[in-house]
Amino acid sequence: MGNPYEGCRPECVLSSDCPTNKACMRNKCGDPCPGVCGKNAECAVINHVPTCTCLPGHVGDPFGRCVPALPPPTEKTAVDPCSPTPCGPYSQCRNVNDQAVCSCLPEYTGTPPNCKPECVVSSECPQNRACHKFKCANPCAGTCGLGARCEVINHNPICSCPERMTGDPFTRCHEIPPPPTRTETRPIDPCRPSPCGPNSECRAVGDQPSCSCKANFVGSPPNCRPECVVNTDCSSSLACITEKCRDPCPGSCGFNAECRVQNHIPVCTCQSGFTGDAFTECSRIPPPKPEAKPNPCDPSPCGQNAQCRDGICSCLPEYQGDPYQGCRPECTMNTDCSPTKACINLHCVDPCPGTCGQNALCDIVNHIPTCSCPQGHEGDPFTLCRPKRPEPPLNPCQPSPCGPNSACRVNNGVAVCSCLPGLVGSPPSCRPECVVSAECALTQACLNNKCVDPCPGTCGVAAKCQVVNHNPICSCDSGHTGDPFTRCYPIPKVSPPPTPADPCRPSPCGPNAACRVVKGSPACSCLEPYVGAPPNCRPECTISPECPPTKACLNQRCRDPCPGSCGQNALCTVINHGAVCSCSPGHTGDPFRGCIPTPAPPPPKPTPREPCSPSPCGANAICRVENQVAVCQCLPEYRGNPYESCRPECLSNSECPGDRACIRNKCQDPCPGTCGINAECLTRNHVPVCTCLRGYQGDAFRVCSRVIG
Structure with missing residues (x-):
């Protein structure tokens, strides 16, 4: 469209030249959705960009294929970490050791969840390429007609016929035929061909053509054109509506709103004294309340999760803490x-x-x-x-719990212990009345485990017996002599010197001792296996407390009580002279009879899932775990609430300042690389406009040449 003598331009060059629900494709404003989304997906155009989402009840890659969502797995079913996929669009998910491993689909770039095709719209490609099937490709292929030439300007293929050729460059270009020769015999119609140019009418006046512009076109032939094609053809206070420069305000604003035109765009504002949505309806601002008391709760002096009433802060229900600093729930972990x-x-x-x-x-x-x-x-x-099945009754006396020197009998299924006859004490500490004489009075000795007088039958005839430290001491009375253990008789008045007596007869060593004569004197020592010192030789033990805590008194010797005490697969430990049996690790049962392997424990309850699996974060956000809590954060170069959705700096030109354009989701200067040699670039309403420098003329998109003369 446009004036062919000045320059024609397509319907659009950038998507911003089209309505927000259209995109610029091959210089035409069209719906960018067809063929973009996959099966079971729906497409919506947001700021010229097609956005694909799976239908309700479906999951998957909306650009490839969406499948019906599977029901949530039961507690006994293994959870597939790839269902639903945590990888984001344009990616594939593989289950490796119950972990989701994400990778971009073939021919897609980036890293999950930010995989993307090479392009979605042409503005993501170099100026001399256009986006075709998500690839930046040369748009000229197959676009222009036979004999025509193609140039790519701002992603769009521009077809034109070469010099000295004419025709439809999209169909075929042919050489300009030479003008017909004038003959005298045949009159020539000055309007065939018309010299008036497009959008004009030609009338023959005599033999001369008379040119005029068609209705609804302005200018003068051969430069007849519509009053406008785009908004920039009109003054800044008008907009191009159906190729006419008109006021865009009528019908644009709501009730009680006023309209002003700013850079061709109607801007609605509520009238003075009114408020609301100026594009729908403005309502009158209610008059201020007279002498309104200051609200002590505005601004609120309270902390987070607290409420203010009459300037007094209190925590919200189910929260606790200092309401002026911040309330918190009872717990978070x-x-x-x-x-x-x-x-x-x-x-x-x-x-x-x-x-x-x-x-x-x-x-x-x-x-x-x-x-x-x-x-x-x-x-x-x-x-x-469930209750255990009753086991056959066991003999409570097997093994005996009563200890040594005791008897065990069963009474009503219970072991009853008692000491053997002739023993004293109480189980498990039954013992004889005595084992050594030291356990008896000084005037008695231990004989046959009884404390008795040791004198009867010990001394000889006419000898007297005295008990000294449990030992019977025989001696002859004064005036008597002889062997007090055999017979004493009166000392004769005249007698030869007595022969030396055996100092070990009688033995002065006491019981359980041996006597030897050493240099005429008795030498005493305890017999095996008795211990102590004569005349107090005694067995090593008679009761267990006389042994170390890890031994017991068995047959009057301190020995390990464990051998033969415990059953199979049992461990024995001596505690306070007693053998204590317990099953070895991995076994259970009666350690006195036999232990059996412990049955395998029931499977443990499933461990809590990773806080970040599945991710609670929104789109374009990453999840990391801090103190067992999932924390969401926007990806680099994205902004917003990571728990809802993060977005790039821009998605369309309208989100950038007027001298910037949205290029690769960033507000950037669109000028670099756009204009030709000796040309300058200015950005107007997001669109780069190229003009030749002063003193130059030509194609500002290719090369401007200095004006000669």
């Missing part, structure tokens, strides 16, 4: 609660209800509920615990 509680829905509660199975017990260890079957029950504590 388990460690905010006592070890017997868990953080559920921001409250510290008992995690047990509904966790364990029937007849099961629930214990909370470090915030985590642990299920177990009660005593006398067996089964899966997360499903059902």
